[in-house]
Amino acid sequence: MAEKAQVKKYLQESHDKIFENNRKWADAQSAKDPQFFEELSKGQSPNYLWIGCADSRIPAEAITGLGPGEMFIHRNIANLVCNVDLNAMSVVEYAVSHLKVKHIIVCGHYGCGGVKAAMTPQDLGILNPWLRNIRDVYRLHEKELDTLEGEAKYDRLVELNVLEQCRNVMKTAAVQKCFAENEFPVVHGWVFGFKDGLLKDLKFDHAATLKDIQKIYNLTS
Template identity: 40%
Template structure:
């Protein structure tokens, strides 16, 4: 009997954890058979070309929806894929990915039917999440006229798009990211994942090159003044 066929996967959904462990053994066995070099290669280190910043939503697993393998994508996920200036977690991930892993692309991904977006639109008290979602609520207030002119589903999708575009602008104000853009052509992308179809849609997030160059020059000037 083949190794993978001997692995018994629980049929009951009562214990999700045990089911997950069994599925892992099944996956590892099949993967090792289909691509014998993969796990030995991963054991030597990682060389991803993409940093993926997405939402923690269970319906948006980046490696699965991209059709890629372990080792292909470096990942950071949080509630509603929010980019905070003072968030040490995302800042650490960005620095490690850009400086040490030398990723070639940063992808910021929002998605439809996002609970964080819905919470920001509803403006209800949620506890600790209120602080986390504050940037989203600011975006809602800044675009209130537009959002109020749309139906609930369209407004949620529009705020998700606005959130991605705002997050990319924040990333482009990060000196580490700016240096990588100028020195080695790091590319930034904004996408929206449709959970109903499984399709990623690219958003128009381009900025004029002179705007980016001006920002780079500003940071260079600032760093020079600090040193002196």
């Protein structure tokens, strides 16, 4: 019983910590700028849509130095953009057609647990259909990946997965139509590295890729 009471106490304390931190943060913001929260409550017009991994180590705004109101965020397992996924598709639709973001960033990270899990010969239940998309990325780039081994192979799969998800973003009608009209949003592929804490730009070629995929995936008319 004593142990149960301790667990309960721990749970309560770890829960309270979030609220304490939140109050401190809100007080500090208001002290700096008394209108801060009032302005925010009027609306948002972020420049960026970030599609990243749910991994706890990559808080998008913190690692890019952005404040509240600057970046619209979707995070899921292994930063995937699947065409039948209403969840991610509604995020893209809202960000592009309603908020008119200028940049869409797909950001993966080295050492991604989702990518590793997808390369494990194991039944992972409900995760199977989700992670299948990563196995498909492997199949698309099998020749290149088979020349690599160990960490180098995983690292490259992380990069190729980001590039494939960039292509998937560009296959949507929302992105194609908005771009045809406004020359934005521009799609970027990045990878975050824990070794140095830096974002690596994979130099995804927006214009060339758009031309390339529109041979088959054109949805502009």
